[in-house]
Amino acid sequence: MQTQKSRPGAGTAYDNTRAHDSPIDRVLSRLDRVKSTGPGKWQALCPAHDDKRPSLSVKEADDGKVLLKCWTGCGAAEIVNALGLSLSDLFPGDRYTVTNTGPMRRPFDYRDALAGIAHETLVARLIVESIRDGRPIDTETAERLALAEERISDALRAAGGVQ
Template sequence: MLDSTRLRGCLVHIDELVTHLDAVRPTGKSRYMARCPAHDDKSPSLAISEGDDGRILIHCFAGCNAPDVLAAMGLTINDLFAEPLGHHFKPTRNQISRREAWLICKREFYLLGIALSDYRKGKTPSSDDEVRIDAAITHIARAVERTDA
């Protein structure tokens, strides 16, 4: 078992990690198969590899999840990553163009116009129609909130 107090917050090197596993065999450059410590493994089912950015990737073909595999070694996901996982990802685009907002609003106002026309004729909306009317109002509000200025 790895000393998690010594490794906490540090990037564990793949060569150190595999020394604490059983029946390890290399399958390529910085790639290994080993017995999974999270279940009673008779033959190697745990793939360990190093990503292009130096992060350690693990996958148990028997179905164990990564946190359980690491817990069996006295580690957590945080012990494998020196930086947060999202560090290299660009922020997602939350804004929409005015044209996109206009198209959303146009579609939803059309639906609301039909509902209002039916209401004025004395028709009571069905429960499905009420759900769709509420959704239309929500879609309009979100489109306005997300419009880039």
């Protein structure tokens, strides 16, 4: 076996192993016809409906979260399911892990629900940022915001509603 000689520059701390675990890498590696549309932005075929032209926009937020937005209205949960992922895969690390201990064990998946809520909040935040940047808000965007509210309410209902 050959001993590897150290090349010039070897030992510099360029870490490219971390990226394999990042949410954006998990998502992009599973999508088809991925095209970069700007820094931290991509377009791809939506896996949750019969997509003929790429209608899924993928965005990586500064903190590593991934936002999925299908222009025909597929939900993030449907999209990640179609990719074989779960909503929590859109978030870096295990910040959203909820340890379910104690006597109040329920079949409801809090981790997934919280990830779903966090995602809908991110959708809302990006819409607000877009408005702040002076871009006009179209009907589709306004409806998407209403859908975010609806999904958060659904999650609350699934969790047993307000006591």
